[in-house]
Amino acid sequence: MDSLFNRRTIRKYQQREVAPDLLNKLFEAAFRASTCGNMQTYSVIVTRSAEGKERLSPAHFHQPMVTEAPLVLTFCIDLRRFSTWCKLRKADPGYDNLEWFVTGAVDTLLAAQTFCVAAEEQGLGICYLGTTTYNPEQIIEALRLPELVFPLTTITVGWPDEAPEQTDRLPVEGIVHDEYYRDYTPADIDRLYAYKEGLAENRKFVADNGKETLAQVFTDIRYTREAAEAMSEKLWQAMKQQGF
Amino acid sequence: MDSLFNRRTIRKYQQREVAPDLLNKLFEAAFRASTCGNMQTYSVIVTRSAEGKERLSPAHFHQPMVTEAPLVLTFCIDLRRFSTWCKLRKADPGYDNLEWFVTGAVDTLLAAQTFCVAAEEQGLGICYLGTTTYNPEQIIEALRLPELVFPLTTITVGWPDEAPEQTDRLPVEGIVHDEYYRDYTPADIDRLYAYKEGLAENRKFVADNGKETLAQVFTDIRYTREAAEAMSEKLWQAMKQQGF
Numbered sequence: 001m002d003s004l005f006n007r008r009t010i011r012k013y014q015q016r017e018v019a020p021d022l023l024n025k026l027f028e029a030a031f032r033a034s035t036c037g038n039m040q041t042y043s044v045i046v047t048r049s050a051e052g053k054e055r056l057s058p059a060h061f062h063q064p065m066v067t068e069a070p071l072v073l074t075f076c077i078d079l080r081r082f083s084t085w086c087k088l089r090k091a092d093p094g095y096d097n098l099e100w101f102v103t104g105a106v107d108t109l110l111a112a113q114t115f116c117v118a119a120e121e122q123g124l125g126i127c128y129l130g131t132t133t134y135n136p137e138q139i140i141e142a143l144r145l146p147e148l149v150f151p152l153t154t155i156t157v158g159w160p161d162e163a164p165e166q167t168d169r170l171p172v173e174g175i176v177h178d179e180y181y182r183d184y185t186p187a188d189i190d191r192l193y194a195y196k197e198g199l200a201e202n203r204k205f206v207a208d209n210g211k212e213t214l215a216q217v218f219t220d221i222r223y224t225r226e227a228a229e230a231m232s233e234k235l236w237q238a239m240k241q242q243g244f
Numbered sequence: 245m246d247s248l249f250n251r252r253t254i255r256k257y258q259q260r261e262v263a264p265d266l267l268n269k270l271f272e273a274a275f276r277a278s279t280c281g282n283m284q285t286y287s288v289i290v291t292r293s294a295e296g297k298e299r300l301s302p303a304h305f306h307q308p309m310v311t312e313a314p315l316v317l318t319f320c321i322d323l324r325r326f327s328t329w330c331k332l333r334k335a336d337p338g339y340d341n342l343e344w345f346v347t348g349a350v351d352t353l354l355a356a357q358t359f360c361v362a363a364e365e366q367g368l369g370i371c372y373l374g375t376t377t378y379n380p381e382q383i384i385e386a387l388r389l390p391e392l393v394f395p396l397t398t399i400t401v402g403w404p405d406e407a408p409e410q411t412d413r414l415p416v417e418g419i420v421h422d423e424y425y426r427d428y429t430p431a432d433i434d435r436l437y438a439y440k441e442g443l444a445e446n447r448k449f450v451a452d453n454g455k456e457t458l459a460q461v462f463t464d465i466r467y468t469r470e471a472a473e474a475m476s477e478k479l480w481q482a483m484k485q486q487g488f
Contacts, residue, residue, distance in 0.1 A: 089459035094469020215333035225338020
């Protein structure tokens with residue numbers, strides 16, 4: 001489990017190719033992950049070309065990893081391949097709905113994360129781009145995703161060219177509940193977030209942004225309600241557009 | 245990567261405890277997975293007691309793994325802990341919407357799958373229960389999940405008491421697309437599904453169910469349109485009930 005414990009997200013990569021054979025092996029490992037009914041309701045779009053990365057870049061707010069990483073992998077929910085198979089086999093597929101969007105999302109993310117674990121075990125570095133669900137319609141267009149295919153997450157991949165510090169995590173006891181969900185008291189929150197709030201980098205983050213608390217940096221600057229509500233509407237429209 | 249390549253889903257477990265120290269270590273590894281903004285928007289409910297398993301069993305259609313596995317882990321999207329922290333820190337959290345439901349789902353599943361990879365590396369066996377999103381309201385009640393907490397997937401865990409054959413997977417070329425999504429032609433589908441359709445167990449499955457094609461076993465029996473549409477409606481209601 002060393003590789004799991006020692007991992008860091010990597011955003012800077014060497015200008016060195018990821019060998020096609022290695023990439024293929026990582027995909028083989030990834031696709032052994034659990035999948036509902038063995039239906040494998042996902043597809044992966046591999047972007048290697050400079051033009052392809054440029055097309056994706058605006059959707060990811062021009063984060064430099066997109067154009068600088070050797071590989072950009074867009075993991076998509078895909079109910080289309082399975083539905084096409086059904087239609088060609090005299091069967092009526094009913095997978096164009098919310099239940100299968102969510103089930104497809106589970107399948108897709110188990111494969112994506114298994115890919116990352118395998119890649120990191122081989123010494124590669126990865127970064128997840130949460131921006132994938134912020135601008136799905138731009139990604140749909142850039143990758144020409146047809147109905148019943150939906151971009152859920154993106155991973156940039158390459159050989160690391162940085163060695164960042166490991167980020168903090170909440171204590172395990174703050175995430176795991178015995179038998180029932182135990183709601184968080186103010187004392188629990190103080191205890192669980194004390195380490196994070198005390199970190200010098202976070203104190204600096206608060207000061208630099210002219211805020212009173214670290215939480216305000218999240219709610220007022222990084223992830224605001226206004227942005228989330230606008231993105232929720234766009235996400236819903238994109239789900240409808242793709243036939244879910 | 246051996247453990248990733250050799251894995252099988254395990255549904256029968258020895259009557260032998262998973263040591264608390266090992267479980268804790270697996271959670272620590274799992275929670276090192278990538279997480280949006282380092283917000284860790286998930287919680288895990290651990291069910292060990294016979295009563296707890298009985299309460300969950302109907303939601304999972306009485307699949308025997310639930311009552312027979314030493315551990316049942318319900319991985320939940322959790323925007324509540326983070327929102328509680330915000331409210332206690334003079335910040336207004338805007339995470340009660342679809343965008344954060346999906347972002348939380350990504351976080352939750354990366355942690356869940358990292359847990360599984362770590363567990364399997366230690367020799368444990370796991371089984372994902374897709375039924376979690378079929379009957380979310382029953383699970384919400386059984387685990388007393390409050391607003392902004394949503395059960396997304398369940399994993400049964402224990403020391404294996406079976407050694408099943410490995411199941412088939414589609415060829416990698418059937419899932420990975422270069423630069424753009426390449427839609428599937430009938431010839432592609434024939435080629436990609438030939439192995440699966442030719443398997444003796446699948447031929448028997450078709451015959452036993454009195455169907456003409458394997459796809460019809462999926463659409464008419466295992467995962468019907470009627471069931472999916474009813475579950476989609478229940479899922480949406482549960483999302484609303486939990487405040488998303």
